[in-house]
Amino acid sequence: MGKATYAAFDAAGDPDQFSELEKQGLFAWQPRKYYHSENNSGGDLKAGGAVNIFGRINREFERDGILRINTGEFDPIAGCTFQEQAWLAYNKNQTQSMGLAPKPGDFFYYFSLYKSLVSVPDRETQMFDGLDPTLTGLADYPANGSFFLRRKLDQVKECVNQAIQEFRTDNPVSASKPLLESLSILHEIRSGLEKEDLESIAKKAIDFYLAGKIKDFEKVAAQCLGLRLECLADTARITPGQPFRLSSKLWNHRDIQIHDAIFKIGCPGGWKIHSIQPRFRTQIKKANLIKQLQTKFLRLHIL
Amino acid sequence: MTGTVLHIGAHPDDEDIGLLSYMSHKFGVRAVYWSATRGEGGQNRIGPYKGESLGVFRTWESLASRALDGGESLYGPFIDFGYSKNGEESLSKWGSKEMVKKIVRAIRMVQPQIIVSRWKGISDDFHGHH
Numbered sequence: 001m002g003k004a005t006y007a008a009f010d011a012a013g014d015p016d017q018f019s020e021l022e023k024q025g026l027f028a029w030q031p032r033k034y035y036h037s038e039n040n041s042g043g044d045l046k047a048g049g050a051v052n053i054f055g056r057i058n059r060e061f062e063r064d065g066i067l068r069i070n071t072g073e074f075d076p077i078a079g080c081t082f083q084e085q086a087w088l089a090y091n092k093n094q095t096q097s098m099g100l101a102p103k104p105g106d107f108f109y110y111f112s113l114y115k116s117l118v119s120v121p122d123r124e125t126q127m128f129d130g131l132d133p134t135l136t137g138l139a140d141y142p143a144n145g146s147f148f149l150r151r152k153l154d155q156v157k158e159c160v161n162q163a164i165q166e167f168r169t170d171n172p173v174s175a176s177k178p179l180l181e182s183l184s185i186l187h188e189i190r191s192g193l194e195k196e197d198l199e200s201i202a203k204k205a206i207d208f209y210l211a212g213k214i215k216d217f218e219k220v221a222a223q224c225l226g227l228r229l230e231c232l233a234d235t236a237r238i239t240p241g242q243p244f245r246l247s248s249k250l251w252n253h254r255d256i257q258i259h260d261a262i263f264k265i266g267c268p269g270g271w272k273i274h275s276i277q278p279r280f281r282t283q284i285k286k287a288n289l290i291k292q293l294q295t296k297f298l299r300l301h302i303l
Numbered sequence: 304m305t306g307t308v309l310h311i312g313a314h315p316d317d318e319d320i321g322l323l324s325y326m327s328h329k330f331g332v333r334a335v336y337w338s339a340t341r342g343e344g345g346q347n348r349i350g351p352y353k354g355e356s357l358g359v360f361r362t363w364e365s366l367a368s369r370a371l372d373g374g375e376s377l378y379g380p381f382i383d384f385g386y387s388k389n390g391e392e393s394l395s396k397w398g399s400k401e402m403v404k405k406i407v408r409a410i411r412m413v414q415p416q417i418i419v420s421r422w423k424g425i426s427d428d429f430h431g432h433h
Binding site: 001002003004005006007008009011012017018021024026027028029031032033034035036037039069071073075077078082083085086087088089090092093094095096097098107109111114127128131132133134135136137138141205208209212 | 304305306308309311312313315316319320321322323324325326328329330332339342345346347348349350352357360361364365367368369370371372373390393394399402403404406407408410411412414415416417418419420421422423424425432433
């Protein structure tokens with residue numbers, strides 16, 4: 001797998017390689033840095049090798065070109081270290097008998113920088129050294145320094161900062177306004193991409209990226225607004241060709257004003273919808289409003 | 304955030320899990336672990352499932368891991384055919400071009416700034432799949 005990953009790093013950004021993936025909506029994308037893990041190397045092999053030094057300072061790796069991170073840092077949100085959270089997660093691999101006792105304290109991982117397409121210091125302190133990991137990083141690559149994209153993404157970042165300032169866990173609605181502004185700007189960027197002086201392949205990659213980012217923003221904005229969309233089939237398993245009923249409910253937990261609600265059903269490629277008989281209704285329950293409840297009958301066939 | 308790290312390994316429990324937790328929880332960046340297989344050829348210390356069933360079960364286990372470490376899981380289409388002593392066997396069974404293609408597919412889907420390979424493809428990696 002390691003050997004294939006080297007080759008994939010070089011091929012991923014070349015639109016002429018595996019161009020058939022474009023049919024799946026996947027376009028050339030060149031990662032900027034390539035690390036490989038050093039966490040199974042070194043140590044006295046007779047004494048169990050790297051297992052005995054895993055998580056500890058390894059003098060062999062304290063040199064230029066190798067990044068050390070300390071996952072034993074305290075996470076104030078979780079109230080424990082990042083590594084403690086990691087071990088709790090790893091212990092979910094029960095079939096593999098994982099049972100590691102989480103404990104606080106330093107825990108070090110080492111990563112060798114095998115290749116970088118951006119300028120980095122000899123001794124890195126973070127994996128994102130030399131990169132902009134915020135939204136404007138998209139203006140660096142693949143937008144090749146696009147002024148339009150940087151300006152617009154800066155505006156999105158300002159809105160996000162405003163949302164963070166206004167966010168209250170007991171009443172997050174006020175954070176939704178700047179988030180919705182962000183969404184508008186992201187849509188504006190997508191629609192303005194075509195006019196930009198960028199390579200076609202870069203435009204496609206940016207558009208794909210922004211489509212995903214818009215979904216992220218929609219999700220967070222909806223959570224702040226107290227909106228929750230449910231979409232359930234009436235049977236747990238569907239046999240190809242089997243008719244079934246799909247129910248959608250939009251819950252409006254914070255009683256926000258909604259002018260319109262439109263439900264659209266997206267199906268995987270190759271599915272056919274033979275008939276749709278939508279039935280819309282609005283339900284009001286005593287104290288809180290459930291804005292819309294819609295039921296549709298579908299007859300789906302998987303080809 | 305645009306920052307995304309794509310971590311690449313062979314089995315559902317190969318990941319440098321502290322990296323995923325650190326990146327997602329400390330920096331808020333997207334940390335995705337792509338496993339080439341679902342670990343069908345591994346042991347099962349808690350039940351009778353083997354092979355394909357074990358692969359399903361291990362998929363659930365790794366998804367449960369990601370729910371705690373803040374990362375995401377993706378899987379390649381390769382079958383874990385059990386312990387292998389050398390990489391050539393894996394290359395011949397899975398197809399070297401197909402392996403590269405599936406990793407390229409993951410890269411183009413996730414659009415990461417950074418790739419972190421769990422393995423180097425050398426004998427120190429302990430397993431032919433690695």
